[in-house]
Amino acid sequence: MYKIAVLPGDGIGPEVVAEGMKVLNALSENYSVNFDFQEFDINSERYLRTGDLVRDDDLEQLHKFDTIFLGAIGDDRVKPGVLEKGILLELRFHFDQYINHRPAPLWKPFGRLKRDVDFNIDVFRENTEDYYIGAGGRVSNGKGTLDLRVKRELYDMHVKLDANADAADDFAFEIGMMSRKNIERFADFVIDYSNLIGENYITVVDKANVCSNIYSLWREVWNDKCKRAKKDLGYMYVDAMTMALVKNPDKFRVVAVPNMFGDIITDLLAEVTGGLGLAPGGNINPNGISMFEPVHGSAPKYKGMNRINPVATILAVKMMLDNLGRRDLGQVVHDAVRAAFDKGVYTKDLGGNATTSQMGDAVVAAINRV
Ligand code: IPM
Numbered sequence: 001m002y003k004i005a006v007l008p009g010d011g012i013g014p015e016v017v018a019e020g021m022k023v024l025n026a027l028s029e030n031y032s033v034n035f036d037f038q039e040f041d042i043n044s045e046r047y048l049r050t051g052d053l054v055r056d057d058d059l060e061q062l063h064k065f066d067t068i069f070l071g072a073i074g075d076d077r078v079k080p081g082v083l084e085k086g087i088l089l090e091l092r093f094h095f096d097q098y099i100n101h102r103p104a105p106l107w108k109p110f111g112r113l114k115r116d117v118d119f120n121i122d123v124f125r126e127n128t129e130d131y132y133i134g135a136g137g138r139v140s141n142g143k144g145t146l147d148l149r150v151k152r153e154l155y156d157m158h159v160k161l162d163a164n165a166d167a168a169d170d171f172a173f174e175i176g177m178m179s180r181k182n183i184e185r186f187a188d189f190v191i192d193y194s195n196l197i198g199e200n201y202i203t204v205v206d207k208a209n210v211c212s213n214i215y216s217l218w219r220e221v222w223n224d225k226c227k228r229a230k231k232d233l234g235y236m237y238v239d240a241m242t243m244a245l246v247k248n249p250d251k252f253r254v255v256a257v258p259n260m261f262g263d264i265i266t267d268l269l270a271e272v273t274g275g276l277g278l279a280p281g282g283n284i285n286p287n288g289i290s291m292f293e294p295v296h297g298s299a300p301k302y303k304g305m306n307r308i309n310p311v312a313t314i315l316a317v318k319m320m321l322d323n324l325g326r327r328d329l330g331q332v333v334h335d336a337v338r339a340a341f342d343k344g345v346y347t348k349d350l351g352g353n354a355t356t357s358q359m360g361d362a363v364v365a366a367i368n369r370v
């Protein structure tokens with residue numbers, strides 16, 4: 001029995017999560033596996049009603065689960081950053097999910113490149129540091145003190161900055177930070193994964209030519225780890241990487257990237273593979289509770305229209321099963337998605353005419369057929 005905490009979230013989140021649960025239920029009908037679901041109303045509606053983002057008692061409850069299944073967080077009625085940082089990032093950080101794994105295989109025939117080129121890329125995005133730590137602030141009239149704090153499983157860090165400019169202007173800071181031990185454990189995970197799939201080359205992305213403080217530490221660790229593990233490693237600056245992912249995606253297999261650039265290149269790559277409707281992600285803590293979600297957001301304008309592609313979420317379910325140690329069932333889900341596509345069932349974003357629920361039904365039908 002696997003205990004799954006379900007957070008449908010906002011916008012189209014509940015619709016796609018419903019399809020993911022259909023798939024899990026189909027598995028328990030066909031295979032010897034059981035899931036126990038509990039839904040949490042951690043979302044914008046509750047925030048607008050009560051002012052609560054993630055409450056202490058939510059966290060206490062969530063700790064009792066094997067895994068977290070998330071739809072999407074985001075709502076136009078709320079100022080940007082409040083829900084994203086207060087819910088999504090709060091969960092990633094609280095559960096110390098320091099790896100964000102975003103597989104990007106080409107989904108034929110939906111690839112968006114003009115050239116016929118096959119590829120299968122696994123992106124690993126660092127998930128708790130970099131420019132995402134939420135440390136920063138403003139000083140007005142050129143003067144002020146920023147009292148910053150970054151609290152993680154690995155450390156509790158206080159930083160104080162005294163700013164004193166000779167111009168009475170407003171200044172804003174957003175501070176990026178990385179720590180050696182976190183980069184080390186992240187690199188270890190990526191190297192283990194590359195061993196698992198028999199890949200000897202890791203592409204490491206950054207912008208060490210400009211942000212040379214933060215990314216020299218990053219490179220120091222990568223150099224050291226890859227040397228010890230006898231892995232070949234190549235660095236790419238993120239600007240060149242965006243170009244290369246469109247031009248020669250087949251040159252890459254395992255890609256490691258800091259948090260912020262990872263956010264950007266995984267949307268780009270999702271589009272290259274066939275679209276955001278096909279891109280899942282896993283926020284992984286190898287020794288704790290992980291969280292699975294589609295890469296896309298809450299798409300409020302499509303809410304309730306039964307139109308959005310649920311496959312990214314269904315593939316997030318596949319990643320969840322892999323992570324729970326049921327790679328056999330993960331494979332069943334993957335094959336069922338492929339089979340549904342091969343039968344010509346796909347949603348509007350891919351040029352088809354299936355609705356959200358018809359797409360989920362087609363995947364379930366494929367599971368039932370096996
Ligand atoms: C993602 C999203 C989030 C991120 C936002 C909503 C905070 O864009 O999961 O890619 O930047 O990580």
Ligand code: MG
Nearest residue numbers: 263264267295
């Ligand atoms: Mg993103």
